[in-house]
Amino acid sequence: MRLKADPRPIVPPSLRRPREFAAGPEHLPLPALHHPNVQLGPPTAMTFEIVLTFLVRLSLVLLFLPFSALDKVLNFDDATKQASQATSRPAFARALILTGLFIEVVMSLGVLTGVADRLAALVLAVYCATTALLFKQFWRAPDFRMLGPSRGRETMWDFLKNFAVAGGFLLITFGTTAGSVGNFFHAPLSSTNPYTIGTTR
Template sequence: MASLSVAIAFGVRLLLVLLFLPFSALDKILNFKGAVGQAREAVHATAPATLLILVGLGVEIGMSLCILTGTADRAAAFVLAGYCGVTALLWKPFWRPGDFWSGGKGRELFWDFLKNFALAGGFLLITFGTGAGTVQDFLTDPLGSTHPYAAESGFPKG
């Protein structure tokens, strides 16, 4: 039963990071020039756009690996939650096209915007836990691990 629990814990974390590792990271690597071009839409200059893509690549790979391995996973999930929020604001500006009510690009961006924030919520569950009593764990030791693959359950016995 313990191996099933570990497999489920790993599978849930894999589902959370799957968008970033391998897909988004691999897309940035294989289509680096295109990724920089997309980043230029937000910053309008090649050097800062390149830096943004490199930082994004580091965040996507590094933080995803931390979440999968359980190493400083709270901090990594917090960073990825912020990353989701920032990318939603920079690259999913549904308010700009002005065609939200007519079903155009603004409406498509709106759903992507919400998906980013929903994903951020999933990462914040790793960061802060699922209840008010677990928030203090992160505040006390932000670089600590949730020990996702430990055999004992995280639920109080009662």
């Protein structure tokens, strides 16, 4: 009796698939994070990550809410006089202060809560840059110099601090990488979902 030759190629043991995988990819084991026996904690739990995220955002808006906003309410006349540096019309100066108050309260809450926080952070960044250009014009100070006492140089530091804070807000708007910039232009009113655990924005 003649034996028939096996037409299948001989595969070395080192290249053979494990028996549990032989039936196809549909029988591969589930990853641990998606395994039905693995229980994940609630994403909204009050964890260290959420508290730290809140504190980071709070540090950005703390200058505006509550301190600067409260100062405008308690010292409205003085704030209006300061706004008069940008305009000679008292009514327009008051409108500037009220607009600033609205931005400092509403947009800061947007950054803290994550509601349309991309747009809210952009508005605050523009607000910081605008107030720097209007009220921190160090280059016009008659005593501006880099050596020795100079009020103009002190104003320059305030000018640069405004833009530093604006940069922090822009990181919320556009993200920390080039790949995340398009998220804002795709959906300007979207949220970064800052308190969601397990996703990267």
